[in-house]
Amino acid sequence: MQVESWIPSSSYILKLIRAAGGSLGNGNKKLKLARVSAAVLSPLGNPSRASHLFSLPVSIKTLTPESSFPFVSSVFGRRNMASSVLSDCSLPAPARLLPFQRSVQSRTSQFQRSVSFAWRPLSLSAIRSTASPHWSLSASASVAVTTETSAKVIDGKAVAKQIKDEIAGEIVRMKDGIGIVPGLAVILVGSRKDSQTYVRNKKKACEAVGIKSYEANLPEDSTEEEVLKHIACFNDDPSVHGILVQLPLPRHMNEEKILNAIGLEKDVDGFHPLNIGRLSMQGRDPLFVPCTPKGCMELLHRYGVEIKGKRAVVIGRSNIVGMPAALLLQKANATISMVHSYTKNPVEITRQADIIISAAGVANLVRGSWIKPGAVVIDVGINPVDDAQSPRGYRLVGDVCYEEACKVASAITPVPGGVGPMTIAMLLSNTLSSAKRIHDFKVHVHSFS
């Protein structure tokens, strides 16, 4: 990882601070140092010239991540930048969990900045509070004292658990009432490790709430016809209420043709063009809403984030996340901008948003400087980055530079533990509502789906 190349620079700066009779205060982390060194090096290009600068009472004291990184970015370019600051961005950052509640709108709260929240504590165990790291450098050269505010963490894992509990209750009610157990069929083609993990997790989640899961594992070199045959079989099977074809499919397969073959009333992923089409039309409702965007919206609702009349930016325009997320925000009466890889001024556009949903698949793309103070940030990105410390050899980070965003946003989803668990909860919810619709089982007044 390119961050390695910054570490010597960091220790170099540390030496300089010590030589100048300085010390580092609490929150002293190698990567915090990397930030200082990056900031010092940026206009200069190398450490020897940095030492030169450091002997002067320079502008380090005015540097914040937002002000310093754009310099570096302009010297090294965006792609380099993303990897050079990866560790800095993905450090566990200070944050408090924001208690959530369902669909209570616009009670003025202490967190109100550009977006208003209504909130009520869920339970003590769901509320984690950590101190902000105030880091200070006291050296004879006048250096930094940064006081950081921290965003509330939108706890997708806790919300998902609450939803799964509600679903489990509904499944018992349905089984007791009409003897029907919802069923979900998952078709996996090929042996991608990440896809296998997702499918395994979905199966576990089904078992936990009482949904029966069915699985078809096909080899990478299967033909399209074989996949279509399995879909037809599940379409005809009355014990199956939802069908999901895990994406991505092998390259030789026509995704459109395969997804179109799933019966509309069992399309729990919500990827069928008729479902997406209805999502985009006024006065029409799809049978199913795609799980990840639905999970994002549910988080916004449960945390009482007002959407109506707000400006929202969606980064990414894929069929499965970005596009349906924008359509849903629009249905909720937000004013939407979409940012994609051809967008000329993504920073400017994103900085206007009260609500940001990022689904680009680019680690640490969204910097603190992209975020309007007080905005709510939903980070959909799941990006593996090398991490020798982690048992898996990698860890997951989002699209948003979490450490920086925490200091600017009013609320943010973490990765992991944010949107991911909600995607699975929404899949279970869609499967339950499919079974209810097919068997004409009445929706419970308090039920989630």
Ligand SMILES: NC(=O)C1=CN([C@@H]2O[C@H](COP(=O)(O)OP(=O)(O)OC[C@H]3O[C@@H](n4cnc5c(N)ncnc54)[C@H](OP(=O)(O)O)[C@@H]3O)[C@@H](O)[C@H]2O)C=CC1
């Ligand atoms: N948390 C969850 O439950 C889920 C997470 N994910 C994660 O979300 C991310 C996105 O997934 P998905 O939508 O499938 O990905 P895709 O690759 O299909 O789409 C990515 C989108 O982001 C845009 N994009 C890429 N790079 C940039 C950039 N530098 N600036 C602006 N826009 C950019 C692309 O633009 P263009 O259209 O111009 O190419 C494209 O529209 C991934 O990290 C994925 O792993 C996905 C599904 C569920």
Ligand SMILES: Nc1nc(=O)c2c([nH]1)NC[C@@H]1CN(c3ccc(C(=O)N[C@@H](CCC(=O)O)C(=O)O)cc3)C=[N+]21
């Ligand atoms: N037909 C189809 N439907 C999908 O919904 C679909 C898909 N194909 N292909 C792949 C993407 C990705 N996706 C995720 C689901 C859960 C987590 C998730 O639970 N993530 C955990 C972390 C998991 C881990 O640690 O590995 C979290 O963010 O906390 C992530 C990503 C669904 N997708």
